[in-house]
Amino acid sequence: MRIGIIGAGLGGLLAGASLIKLGHDVTIFEKLSYFGGRFTNFDKKGFGLSTGALHMIPHAEKGPLGTMLKELDTGVEIVYCKPEGYYRIDGKDYLQSELPGLFSIKDKAKILAIVASLKFGAAPDDATFREWLQKRIDNELVMQITDSFCGWGLSINADEISAREMIAITTNVNKLRGPGVPVGGCMGVTSALVRKIEEGGGKIHYKTPITKIKIEHGKATGLKTNEGNFDFDIVVSDIGPKETIKLAGPENFDQSLVSGIDKINESCGIKMSIACKKPMLGHPGILFTPQAKRIDGINEVTNADPFLAPEGMHLMMTHQRLNMGMGAKEEIELGLTDLRELFPDFDEHCEVLLVQTFKKGWPVNRSRSGESVSHQSGVDGLYFVGDGVKPSGWIETEGVAAGVKLVIDEIEK
Numbered sequence: 001m002r003i004g005i006i007g008a009g010l011g012g013l014l015a016g017a018s019l020i021k022l023g024h025d026v027t028i029f030e031k032l033s034y035f036g037g038r039f040t041n042f043d044k045k046g047f048g049l050s051t052g053a054l055h056m057i058p059h060a061e062k063g064p065l066g067t068m069l070k071e072l073d074t075g076v077e078i079v080y081c082k083p084e085g086y087y088r089i090d091g092k093d094y095l096q097s098e099l100p101g102l103f104s105i106k107d108k109a110k111i112l113a114i115v116a117s118l119k120f121g122a123a124p125d126d127a128t129f130r131e132w133l134q135k136r137i138d139n140e141l142v143m144q145i146t147d148s149f150c151g152w153g154l155s156i157n158a159d160e161i162s163a164r165e166m167i168a169i170t171t172n173v174n175k176l177r178g179p180g181v182p183v184g185g186c187m188g189v190t191s192a193l194v195r196k197i198e199e200g201g202g203k204i205h206y207k208t209p210i211t212k213i214k215i216e217h218g219k220a221t222g223l224k225t226n227e228g229n230f231d232f233d234i235v236v237s238d239i240g241p242k243e244t245i246k247l248a249g250p251e252n253f254d255q256s257l258v259s260g261i262d263k264i265n266e267s268c269g270i271k272m273s274i275a276c277k278k279p280m281l282g283h284p285g286i287l288f289t290p291q292a293k294r295i296d297g298i299n300e301v302t303n304a305d306p307f308l309a310p311e312g313m314h315l316m317m318t319h320q321r322l323n324m325g326m327g328a329k330e331e332i333e334l335g336l337t338d339l340r341e342l343f344p345d346f347d348e349h350c351e352v353l354l355v356q357t358f359k360k361g362w363p364v365n366r367s368r369s370g371e372s373v374s375h376q377s378g379v380d381g382l383y384f385v386g387d388g389v390k391p392s393g394w395i396e397t398e399g400v401a402a403g404v405k406l407v408i409d410e411i412e413k
Helices: 010-021 064-071 096-102 105-120 129-134 140-154 163-176 185-199 241-248 255-262 328-342 396-412
Strands: 002-006 025-029 041-044 047-050 078-080 085-089 092-094 180-182 203-205 210-216 219-225 228-231 234-237 269-276 286-288 297-300 314-321 350-358 382-384
Touching: 002 010, 002 219, 010 025, 010 064, 010 185, 010 234, 010 396, 041 185, 047 185, 047 269, 047 314, 047 350, 064 185, 064 396, 085 096, 085 140, 092 096, 096 105, 105 163, 129 140, 129 163, 140 163, 140 286, 140 297, 140 314, 180 185, 185 203, 210 241, 219 234, 234 241, 241 255, 241 382, 269 328, 314 328, 328 350, 382 396
Parallel strands: 002 025, 002 234, 025 203, 085 286, 234 382
Antiparallel strands: 041 047, 078 180, 085 092, 210 219, 219 228, 269 314, 269 350, 286 297, 297 314
């Protein structure tokens, strides 16, 4: 079949490479001059900085993304993070397994019961994750640790995700573990996908925005661009459900679907990329920072792939959930204050290379975890992929891959 894909982000490239492997004729249209969207690299002073993601795959080789990359024979190498991460509390770093020892005997028993519920997927009541936790324990540090995890992995806090979704996520975390750093960072993944697409005869048109998705008699039949019209049997969109509906015309969709998608919330955040003259963490995993003012977590990916920085240097990245009630400038200043408190020698050894804010159309995620919509648009031959279409329990790039897999399976039917 002839398949047109809108967007050469991670979702579009995964879909393209998978469909070409199955023998389909694939053409991808990208409005930017480069592939990867928020999942690729660019150079700054010899450092491989990312356009969005933090050079990490949540479940390394074991999750949906790692599995797809292996099935597509991309050759992408993923370095497991050992340790997976630490939590910095009162100036000392603790593994997750060591955290219960910080609490009283009474609270420790409650925490172990909570961990068991998360591990085995106990059915939650209809509440936010914070409400669910507060019914089981009243401890500020527990809430800080929870918000740090949610802020790093989801760019939201515990008030902004349901208990049901959080339990689905932690069930996968306990089952599959992770994370891992792809060699070459984000671009190591997306460039490998582009190579598979081109080797299979697929085409990618850069600087080619879509002006209209053609719908005829309830079916997607092609795409319009400034270069001309293109006819397709199937259209796959990686630009988010909201933008897809605009291009196709809201009148072509079930209005309850349109209304539901209009209510979807983006998750927003701030990332700082930092050049370091010495390793500030000394390990490839995540440093969660529950007691920081704004920063939720930090990684230092050059401990897994030293080629993401000039020889002898390290690349450290921070992430913080964007508090929409405060301006980005103030949020950034609080993040910098956190860095200097977390690392007293920060100014001696570190230089901020870049600060990126992700919101309003270029967010961390086009939909918060648990708010994602179906991959099915309701229009025959038109499918959604990307970070607005994450099946329950899958976060970030794992959710993108899991959503693409659903589309591929349905097309093959």
